[in-house]
Amino acid sequence: MARVMRGLVLSGGKGSRLRPFTYTGAKQLVPVANKPILFYAIEALTEAGIRDIGIITGDTGDQVRDALGDGVRFGARLTFIPQEAPLGIAHAVKIARTFLGDAPFVVFLGDNFLRGGIVPFVKAFLDSGAAAQILLTRVDNPREFGVAVLDAAGRPRRLVEKAAEPPSDLAIVGIYMFNKRFFEAVEQVAPSARGELEITDTIQKLIDLGADVRAEIVRDSWIDTGKMGDLLAANRIVLEDIQARQEEGAVVEGSTLNGRVVLERGARVLNSVIDGPAIIGVETAVIDSYVGPYTSIYHHCLLRNTEIECSVVLENSTVEGLGQRIHESLIGRNVELRGDSQKPQAYRLVLGDHSKVRVP
Numbered sequence: 001m002a003r004v005m006r007g008l009v010l011s012g013g014k015g016s017r018l019r020p021f022t023y024t025g026a027k028q029l030v031p032v033a034n035k036p037i038l039f040y041a042i043e044a045l046t047e048a049g050i051r052d053i054g055i056i057t058g059d060t061g062d063q064v065r066d067a068l069g070d071g072v073r074f075g076a077r078l079t080f081i082p083q084e085a086p087l088g089i090a091h092a093v094k095i096a097r098t099f100l101g102d103a104p105f106v107v108f109l110g111d112n113f114l115r116g117g118i119v120p121f122v123k124a125f126l127d128s129g130a131a132a133q134i135l136l137t138r139v140d141n142p143r144e145f146g147v148a149v150l151d152a153a154g155r156p157r158r159l160v161e162k163a164a165e166p167p168s169d170l171a172i173v174g175i176y177m178f179n180k181r182f183f184e185a186v187e188q189v190a191p192s193a194r195g196e197l198e199i200t201d202t203i204q205k206l207i208d209l210g211a212d213v214r215a216e217i218v219r220d221s222w223i224d225t226g227k228m229g230d231l232l233a234a235n236r237i238v239l240e241d242i243q244a245r246q247e248e249g250a251v252v253e254g255s256t257l258n259g260r261v262v263l264e265r266g267a268r269v270l271n272s273v274i275d276g277p278a279i280i281g282v283e284t285a286v287i288d289s290y291v292g293p294y295t296s297i298y299h300h301c302l303l304r305n306t307e308i309e310c311s312v313v314l315e316n317s318t319v320e321g322l323g324q325r326i327h328e329s330l331i332g333r334n335v336e337l338r339g340d341s342q343k344p345q346a347y348r349l350v351l352g353d354h355s356k357v358r359v360p
Helices: 037-047 059-067 087-092 119-128 179-186 199-208 228-238
Strands: 006-010 052-057 077-083 105-108 112-114 132-138 145-151 156-161 169-177 213-217 221-226 252-253 256-258 261-263 268-270 273-275 276-282 283-285 295-296 302-304 308-310 319-320 336-338
Touching: 006 037, 006 087, 037 052, 037 105, 037 112, 059 077, 059 252, 087 105, 087 179, 105 261, 112 169, 112 228, 119 132, 119 169, 119 199, 119 213, 132 199, 156 199, 156 213, 156 283, 169 199, 179 199, 199 213, 273 276
Parallel strands: 006 052, 006 105, 052 077, 132 213, 252 268, 256 273, 261 276, 268 283, 276 295, 283 302, 302 319, 319 336
Antiparallel strands: 105 169, 112 221, 132 169, 145 156, 145 169
8 A cells, every 4th residue: 555545534414313312412422332433433544554534523523523632542643624514425525625635535434334444445446546436235225325336347337325216235335435536526516405415426427427436345244323223233243353351440349240341441340240242431330230242331330230231321321220121222421210119100201302212
């Protein structure tokens, strides 16, 4: 990879599919296995040798900047580029022209997760000398994605966005590679019906202009973490690869840890059972509880007299004294979830907009 590439990570957007968790926080900072999903994108770029990375920010730009800092922790140099409104992926790339210059570059949507990273795809792109390269993966529900139609040589011929009758099951992954011809194409694309400059329209324009546009098929797990079920699936995939460890200050007393369990700095597990793979965050306490497989508990939480499995709990939350096990759930920041044995028994709820609750 002799040619120097740049990276562009999109971390704007409203995160409407993850509400209510994203009313007050960036969707790209929701953690997967106790690490914000945005961090995985930046780590994938640096693993591919890309050190100069632009971060497109929106309304939650201050949160994103605070979380990422200057990039030293990732071995990268970060440049923050505000986007005035969510006007489309292609618009976000267009406004980064000064940062990107004439270098080839990777566009990585900050809420996308690709197990195995992008190293071989970046190499293939640079070796090919193509104007653009898209990543594709076969999906069971192509109506929910933009899809690509390939010609006999395996080159993209047509891109279709969320069609009622998709012509292909090859979904377009939210990771793209371009050279400077992108900017020639985007100048010839008009906003879509929703008022955005679409990345699919821009790539289609490159194809129509006769540019060399290529495709690589992703065979590892790819997830767009925009919905709760997808976030839990990504959490499960990451936890499948963790190795057991206990960081400084972690305490285990009267407890059993089975399988691969990570205890981060200052975590306490007292009179409890944890079945891995699972991760317990910084300064989190698990007391008289059961934590089942594929569960991530973020920092400064308290679990007491609780059973939970296949779930994600965000920071500064308390869960205690529930009568039944929590399963396949996403619990937000600063939540208090407590059982109540008083008579008469009744549900007392404070639920945000678009909440979904199942009660036995």
